[in-house]
Amino acid sequence: MDELQALAHGFAVALSFKNLALMLVGIVLGVIIGVLPGLGGANGVAILLPLTFSMAQSPGGTTSAIILLSCIYWGALFGGAITSILFNIPGEPWSVATTFDGYPLAQQGRAGNALTAAFTSSFVGALVAVIVITFLSPVVAKFALEFGPPEFFAVYLLTFCAFVGMSKEPPFKTLASMMLGFALAAVGTDPVTGALRLTFGTEKLLNGFDFLVAVIGLFGIGEILLTLEEGLEFKGARARINLRVVLDTWKELPRYWLTSLRASAVGCFMGIVPGGATPASFMSYGVARRFSPNGERFGTGQLEGVVAPETAAHAAGTSALLPMLTLGVPGSPTAAVLLGGLLIWGLQPGPLLFVEQKDFVWGLIASMYLGNIAGLVVVLTCVPAFAAILRIPFSVIAPVIVVICAIGSYTVHNSIFDVWMMVVFGVAGYAFKKLAYPLAPLVLAIVLGDRAEASFRQAMLVSQGDLTVFFENGLVGTMTGLALALLFWPLAAWALGRMRSR
């Protein structure tokens, strides 16, 4: 039981007064970010990342910094549910499925029950995922210590192919968005030879595009523009949660244990295989509707229909950190931003982290337990306060968010050119959303593009340009094969559908 001992040590790290305070600050900030339109987990963490630069330099500071940022993420995961249920506006993409049953419940005057169910099941999903991380990640990390360039490339390939195979958007749209991400990642210096590529002779593009700026623009500005189309007012149900409503809901929730078990499984799977929280919540909602005894009444305000997507979204969002920590491959855009943070603080994500930075890793894992408990308490007690944020008129909140985004992208490199890039990415994000192109593959491709290419070319250098190196041994062969299977899955599904309809 090495893990339990390490975890106990992690709790000792996380339980300092400073870290607990940061945890609380992170959760509250995260919920606010989750409630506000245009600010979400990914860009909220990206904007606040530069603030941790000085914090991370003190001894033990990186642990505090990651605790702050990851708690913002948990908070945002909780916060998305508030707007979905009360206002029928998903504050985050992963809470879209929560609106299906959450908003009808609120209209029936059962908003308190819906919110309690959402928060509680979020907590359950996160808890399952953290337990999975606690026991699975050391194993994966140990395993990954043996990885060479071909294995790492196979992991990247699996990540990218999983997006094409599992996203709910048409596969070619996913592919197009991902390839644009790769193209953006390729701008600047070639990682292997140092040759300049796609800079078109301007100095400003020498360093390439920073994905933090892209994330802030795509998700932040793009979202603001999209929200503007809906008009300037939010109308929503009132929320009142008192102890009686909470206890009543908790009495009802154990009935759905099977649903939450299934949802947790779906969520953990989708988080580790980089599907992310959004598809996980949809998939879990679909699964629950099919298997539940009163599945046909879903969409009319069933608590079960809130439990299923929320559990899965949290499980996926949390377990997305597992591949990020152990392999250095993030499972979601927000995990990608956290990964960027690790790199900036001078930590190398990947299997060695578990050997060299025990305090950091286990402190983080312990903080996941504590952060989610704190999150549950905070959201249950403060819902009215958070809902009040949405009553601030949009003409006040929109320019403030634009300013926050501008400051965030400026502080990444202290360059005004980045702020311009943010505006450009914002317009692009708006167009992408309008045309139903997924954004997550683009972001992950920008983050991982250079590293995937580097590992591919290193593998080629070793094998003298022989492609069979990717099928050389059982491990790498399985991963490559699985990746190719996922890549061609939409094609196979389409062909099967054709055959069946004949």
Place this chain on the structure above:
Amino acid sequence: MRLGARWAEDGPQAGYFPFYIALLVCISAAVNFAMALTNRADAGRDFVEREKLRLVAAVLVPAAIYVGAIGWTGIYVASAVFIAFFMRWLGKYAWWKVAAVSVGTMVAFFLIFEMWFKVPLPKGPLEELLGLG
């Protein structure tokens, strides 16, 4: 093509990936275009309605001017003016409310970024005048 987009002795050259990525973008764009043409469900639906586009432009144009202004007035002044403009023009608030929110927000940001987290943001003539730059 100057970078060498071919497969050399020891694997791909620097231009190999960008070339094929560009090719894949073109292919998927073509497929998506073909799909959009054959998909009749979306036919006749506009990308944005004129009225909505006006709203979007109402944010985008000031935002672009705002970013341009950061360069010479510093971020604090530009942001305050941007927020004030928005509240007055779209929100039609009383001037005292406009001033309170825009200046108050920027003072709060100044305290958070410069004092608490020690992150310097771009400053302009006004900050120098106040001896803060």
